[in-house]
Amino acid sequence: MTEPLPHCQAAETLADDQLPAGFRFGSTACGIKPSGRPDLSVITADRDAVAAGVYTRNQVVAAPVTWCRGLTPTDRFRAVVTNSGNANACTGPRGEHDTARMAAEVAQRIDCEDRQVLVMSTGVIGHTLPMDKVVTGIDAAIAGADHSASAFRDVATAFCTTDQYTKLHCTTAKLSAGTVKIAAIAKGAGMIQPDMATLLSVVVTDAALPMAAAQKVIADAASASLNRISVDGHMSTNDTLLLLARNEGTACSDAEDLSTLTDAIAEALIDLGKMIVADGEGATHVLCLQVDGATNDESADVIARAVGNSPLVKTAIKGNDPNWGRIVSAAGYAGPKIDVAKTSLSINGVEIYQSGAPISFDAATLSGSMKSASDVHIHLTVGDGPGQSRFWASDLTEAYVSFNSEYTT
Amino acid sequence: MTEPLPHCQAAETLADDQLPAGFRFGSTACGIKPSGRPDLSVITADRDAVAAGVYTRNQVVAAPVTWCRGLTPTDRFRAVVTNSGNANACTGPRGEHDTARMAAEVAQRIDCEDRQVLVMSTGVIGHTLPMDKVVTGIDAAIAGADHSASAFRDVATAFCTTDQYTKLHCTTAKLSAGTVKIAAIAKGAGMIQPDMATLLSVVVTDAALPMAAAQKVIADAASASLNRISVDGHMSTNDTLLLLARNEGTACSDAEDLSTLTDAIAEALIDLGKMIVADGEGATHVLCLQVDGATNDESADVIARAVGNSPLVKTAIKGNDPNWGRIVSAAGYAGPKIDVAKTSLSINGVEIYQSGAPISFDAATLSGSMKSASDVHIHLTVGDGPGQSRFWASDLTEAYVSFNSEYTT
Numbered sequence: 001m002t003e004p005l006p007h008c009q010a011a012e013t014l015a016d017d018q019l020p021a022g023f024r025f026g027s028t029a030c031g032i033k034p035s036g037r038p039d040l041s042v043i044t045a046d047r048d049a050v051a052a053g054v055y056t057r058n059q060v061v062a063a064p065v066t067w068c069r070g071l072t073p074t075d076r077f078r079a080v081v082t083n084s085g086n087a088n089a090c091t092g093p094r095g096e097h098d099t100a101r102m103a104a105e106v107a108q109r110i111d112c113e114d115r116q117v118l119v120m121s122t123g124v125i126g127h128t129l130p131m132d133k134v135v136t137g138i139d140a141a142i143a144g145a146d147h148s149a150s151a152f153r154d155v156a157t158a159f160c161t162t163d164q165y166t167k168l169h170c171t172t173a174k175l176s177a178g179t180v181k182i183a184a185i186a187k188g189a190g191m192i193q194p195d196m197a198t199l200l201s202v203v204v205t206d207a208a209l210p211m212a213a214a215q216k217v218i219a220d221a222a223s224a225s226l227n228r229i230s231v232d233g234h235m236s237t238n239d240t241l242l243l244l245a246r247n248e249g250t251a252c253s254d255a256e257d258l259s260t261l262t263d264a265i266a267e268a269l270i271d272l273g274k275m276i277v278a279d280g281e282g283a284t285h286v287l288c289l290q291v292d293g294a295t296n297d298e299s300a301d302v303i304a305r306a307v308g309n310s311p312l313v314k315t316a317i318k319g320n321d322p323n324w325g326r327i328v329s330a331a332g333y334a335g336p337k338i339d340v341a342k343t344s345l346s347i348n349g350v351e352i353y354q355s356g357a358p359i360s361f362d363a364a365t366l367s368g369s370m371k372s373a374s375d376v377h378i379h380l381t382v383g384d385g386p387g388q389s390r391f392w393a394s395d396l397t398e399a400y401v402s403f404n405s406e407y408t409t
Numbered sequence: 410m411t412e413p414l415p416h417c418q419a420a421e422t423l424a425d426d427q428l429p430a431g432f433r434f435g436s437t438a439c440g441i442k443p444s445g446r447p448d449l450s451v452i453t454a455d456r457d458a459v460a461a462g463v464y465t466r467n468q469v470v471a472a473p474v475t476w477c478r479g480l481t482p483t484d485r486f487r488a489v490v491t492n493s494g495n496a497n498a499c500t501g502p503r504g505e506h507d508t509a510r511m512a513a514e515v516a517q518r519i520d521c522e523d524r525q526v527l528v529m530s531t532g533v534i535g536h537t538l539p540m541d542k543v544v545t546g547i548d549a550a551i552a553g554a555d556h557s558a559s560a561f562r563d564v565a566t567a568f569c570t571t572d573q574y575t576k577l578h579c580t581t582a583k584l585s586a587g588t589v590k591i592a593a594i595a596k597g598a599g600m601i602q603p604d605m606a607t608l609l610s611v612v613v614t615d616a617a618l619p620m621a622a623a624q625k626v627i628a629d630a631a632s633a634s635l636n637r638i639s640v641d642g643h644m645s646t647n648d649t650l651l652l653l654a655r656n657e658g659t660a661c662s663d664a665e666d667l668s669t670l671t672d673a674i675a676e677a678l679i680d681l682g683k684m685i686v687a688d689g690e691g692a693t694h695v696l697c698l699q700v701d702g703a704t705n706d707e708s709a710d711v712i713a714r715a716v717g718n719s720p721l722v723k724t725a726i727k728g729n730d731p732n733w734g735r736i737v738s739a740a741g742y743a744g745p746k747i748d749v750a751k752t753s754l755s756i757n758g759v760e761i762y763q764s765g766a767p768i769s770f771d772a773a774t775l776s777g778s779m780k781s782a783s784d785v786h787i788h789l790t791v792g793d794g795p796g797q798s799r800f801w802a803s804d805l806t807e808a809y810v811s812f813n814s815e816y817t818t
Binding site: 056057058059060061089090091092124125126232233234235236237309310311312315316318319321324325326328329330331332333337338340343353356357358396397398400401402404405406 | 466468470501644719720725727730735738742746747752762805806813
């Protein structure tokens with residue numbers, strides 16, 4: 001069997017009392033992955049709870065996305081079952097049937113209706129699920145589920161596909177009625193340019209949230225975080241981000257509480273998003289892009305995406321090359337109006353292009369600073385407008401190409 | 410000195426009588442390129458002629474693009490001077506001054522006005538031109554210019570930057586008043602996703618064309634050819650395509666003649682476009698994409714571009730992997746409406762996805778056919794609408810990444 005997957009730093013030190021009460025976590029290796037690694041997990045709520053989701057905007061969607069879309073937001077949530085190693089995407093009516101059956105198998109074991117169970121799948125596209133293994137896995141995952149930190153960590157592990165380490169983030173938010181806990185999981189690591197959410201991510205909180213509020217919280221948090229990352233600009237068929245909350249306990253309902261909770265969740269998802277980008281297939285750097293001076297925020301976002309997705313920019317960063325011409329020209333073709341005479345650029349705090357013209361800088365020193373750290377900070381000003389955006393992208397390496405030209409053949 | 414650049418097949422067999430009369434071709438190595446390869450050329454018209462151009466739509470444009478835009482279309486064209494090895498882009502007022510001086514140095518030597526001389530530059534962004542070398546080069550290129558096939562071929566060579574071979578195409582068009590000759594040059598090989606024209610390309614014909622007609626001919630031909638290719642989806646700052654024609658000789662003015670001429674030029678430019686893609690940095694395959702069934706042609710074009718620019722599709726083709734999931738999912742996120750239930754895909758004539766579901770096929774045989782030829786034919790149907798598009802893209806290889814992460818550092 002393959003070596004166990006390493007954990008992110010937050011997972012290493014996770015304690016039981018960091019997890020929101022009211023949810024149980026179970027996982028197993030049921031044999032979907034040929035490697036024998038964990039590939040099936042279940043998160044259950046002890047009683048009816050709240051779930052809200054945001055999903056891929058790809059028109060080609062996997063069966064579990066269609067299933068979840070029809071069921072969220074809800075205040076009758078009882079469980080979400082997730083398999084990795086197989087996306088159950090482009091699998092036609094058989095795929096839809098298998099998704100419904102996964103929900104039914106869980107529902108039967110925890111005594112609820114099928115429609116109270118959500119389903120997520122991630123992995124290779126176009127293969128039907130080995131349902132006998134899946135059902136055995138559901139049985140084992142539910143039987144072993146508990147409230148512990150190690151169980152939560154194991155669920156994060158069972159989400160992973162080509163990820164090189166698990167990704168979780170636990171935090172708290174101080175609401176007017178008390179402090180609530182937030183625990184979030186995500187997985188990457190290729191076909192990543194979410195337009196509503198990343199591949200798979202679940203946020204669990206013990207805040208008591210009305211379901212409409214939960215939907216707004218997770219949509220707002222996603223647009224500030226996971227919607228702003230890219231590994232390869234290819235939007236997945238399976239992107240799903242779920243927020244699981246409670247119907248009871250610490251209330252979160254006034255505007256200030258909702259804003260506090262949204263910010264805390266967005267921060268957790270930015271941390272997870274950066275981990276996904278850093279763990280992008282073959283990635284050696286995270287491009288941390290800040291664009292300002294655009295006509296509006298939407299324009300800034302389009303420009304940031306164009307820069308972060310340019311193969312010429314991404315290969316330059318891989319080579320620790322402060323190649324400003326590639327960055328400025330990508331901003332120039334992105335689409336939104338820019339003011340070339342007011343365009344300036346700095347990398348890692350060093351100004352290298354100012355008011356539409358290059359300025360002299362110590363290229364060797366700057367290249368050294370790019371080489372010495374994983375994060376490369378690119379700050380691009382494209383005029384004097386109010387629009388700004390942050391975006392995180394991985395660089396492009398030979399290893400990305402090798403990996404993805406050998407993935408299924 | 411570096412080895413001489415190989416020629417494309419058409420260049421090997423080029424004869425003097427394939428070239429349109431009335432134009433002279435001169436070139437030299439003036440030292441802009443450290444390699445010592447040819448880097449400066451001049452094409453002159455024996456008397457006032459017609460020139461029309463299409464240019465990059467990047468908002469960040471090189472000084473020579475701004476110069477040419479202000480002067481075309483014209484019926485007083487006398488010369489175009491071109492340097493490679495330095496794009497004269499993002500060089501501020503100094504760059505504009507250097508472009509004007511290049512025109513003036515040519516004008517002085519052939520006895521015309523500065524405004525009768527067009528200028529093109531290609532190469533690295535952000536460095537000012539070594540004008541002493543450029544002026545010496547202009548002197549030598551004009552002194553040696555003649556009507557010969559070898560001189561024309563040498564101009565094609567002097568256009569090249571990271572190209573691995575010269576790219577030219579000679580053909581004829583039968584107009585009502587007689588047969589005209591068409592000779593075209595282009596160069597690639599990175600930062601290629603033209604939105605009006607490719608990096609640098611010149612088409613010379615002995616047809617007598619009114620200048621407004623020339624503008625329409627070259628714009629129409631470009632949109633069917635060079636506007637439909639991509640190496641890396643990164644639009645250049647310097648893209649320029651010029652059509653040079655005559656004020657006298659075989660008339661081309663009625664609608665049928667113009668259509669015949671446009672088609673002949675488009676075919677020449679498709680051939681050159683495919684050469685550019687095949688010679689894309691590190692490329693091992695040309696993805697020949699045909700999309701049909703879209704709502705309209707524009708939608709089909711957007712879908713074809715999304716597929717041709719997806720790093721996951723490009724790496725799959727590099728690995729001879731008929732990974733239909735990546736192709737179909739790229740169509741799904743491109744933007745335009747697709748009808749998933751009527752979506753079908755074939756690669757090299759083998760149907761592998763039909764009406765929204767995978768069908769069984771011999772993957773090993775299909776992979777073998779992809780491996781055995783440079784062109785990979787991808788035919789994607791996305792519904793039953795009338796919209797269709799053709800698009801040509803290079804695959805993505807480790808060599809592209811290596812090359813572009815080492816380009817300036």
